Amino acid sequence: MNKVARFLWFCSGAHIPLLLRSPTDTNKYIGIGGTVLFTGILAALSAGYALYTIFQSLLPALFFGILWGLMIFNLDRFIVSSMRKKASAWNDWKLATPRLVFAVLLALVISKPLELKMFEREINRKLDEKKTVFLAESKAAIAAGFPEITALEGKVDTLKSETARVEAYRNRLQQEYDYERFGTKTDGTSGIVGLGSNARKKEQQLDAAQNALDQTKADNLVRIDTLESQIRGLMAIRQAEFEKQQPGIDGFDGLAARLDALHLLTEESIAMKYANIFIILLFIALETAPIFVKLIALRGPYDSLLDLHEDYVEVYVDEQTIKSREKSERRIKEFRLENGVSESFTT
Known part of the structure; x- marks a missing residue:
């Protein structure tokens, strides 16, 4: 327990020999030291997580996280x-104000990465939504850069429509031919069963339509194959362009992206907004707690001993300065006497 207490006294920045002479203040500085220590630990965890999201590597994040934690601890x-602790409360507050401002800034810096970790699931969901939007926008932008594909697809559709039109004409003639053979009466058939003159005429028309369909299919198939080959080539180039951009979209989960996602979440959800505010206030309270403890605590024996020690040092310095001056003046007088130099000459 003695070692732990001494370590916490060290964390509080107290002068341990003087603190041991004022036992009523020891517990106060144990509390202050514990707050400073845990603030440094939280700062190390916060920086470690933030740096891990940047480097995606454990060792650099661990090293720089510990370094950041030690720096915050020292600050x-x-x-x-x-x-x-002075006798005047107003003077205490004047001295504490810049320290409080600095402590609030440190709290904001420390709290943000830990907020990202606390809301990690919600942030990941928001990032997935943004990635989906980016993918759609990227595909649309790349597609707009290849208008040839749309033009070629239009030509393919035209050829297919032409084939379908010729095939529909042939099917209509096939139906009329069947009606004529089986004696089905329509506007275009005689209604006489058998292969009469009308049936033979329909058969000739059907054969011509079939030949035209076969020729159209053959011609259009070659053209369609050529066009589709060109389309596949352009689509391969387009896919290659998209694949170049996809790693950047998939890697959209850095620190800045997560901060932006957290900002959007706090705008969309009142609960997230207040949770974010309360977490920031918690870290501000934690960071400023040692300062407020010193402000609200009564002036104790340790403060008096510290002032006495500093006054003693100042008096000692003044005494040594006076002694040094007297010694210097004495040497000057001895020099004058030995060399017969008058005081008016030296001046």
Whole structure:
């Protein structure tokens, strides 16, 4: 317990020899040191997660996360240790104001990556939605850059329509021929059963239509194959262009993208908005807690001992300065006496 207490005193920035002479203040500085320590740990976790989303590698994220945590720990320790409890509350607040502002800024920096981790599922869902939109926009933009495909597909459709039209004409003649043979009375048939003159005429027309259909199919099939070959070539080029852009879309999950997704979520959902605000306030409270503890705490024996120690140092420095000046003046006088130099000459 003694080692833990000493470590927390160190975290609070207290002067341990003086603190040991004021046991009533030891628990206060244990609490301050614990707050500073856990703020540094949270800062390390926050930075580690943020850097992991950037580097996608554990070792760099671990190294820089620990480095960031130590830096925040050192800053918090400096902020707390540099505050001196004075007799005037107004002077205390004047000294604490810039430190509070700096602590709030640190809290905002620390809280944001942890917010991203807390809302990771919702952010991933929002990122998936944005990726889907980006994919559709990318496909549309690339397709707009290949108007030849649409033109070629139009030609293929025209040829297919022509074949279908010729085939429909042949089917109509086939039906009329069948009606004529079996004696079905229509506007175009005689209604006489058997292969009469009308049936033979229909048969000739059907044969001509069949030959025309076969020729049209053969000609259009060659043309369609040629056009579809060109379409496949252009589509392969278009797909290659899309595949070049797809890794960038799939990799749309960096730190900036996640921050943007979190911003959109807070705009879309009131619950997310207030949860985000409360988390930020929590970290602000955590970061500023040591400063407020020092502000609201009564002036204790440790503060008096610290002031006394600093006054002693100042008095000691003044004494040494005076002694040094007297010693220097004495040497000057001795030099004058030894060399017979008058004071008016030296001046």
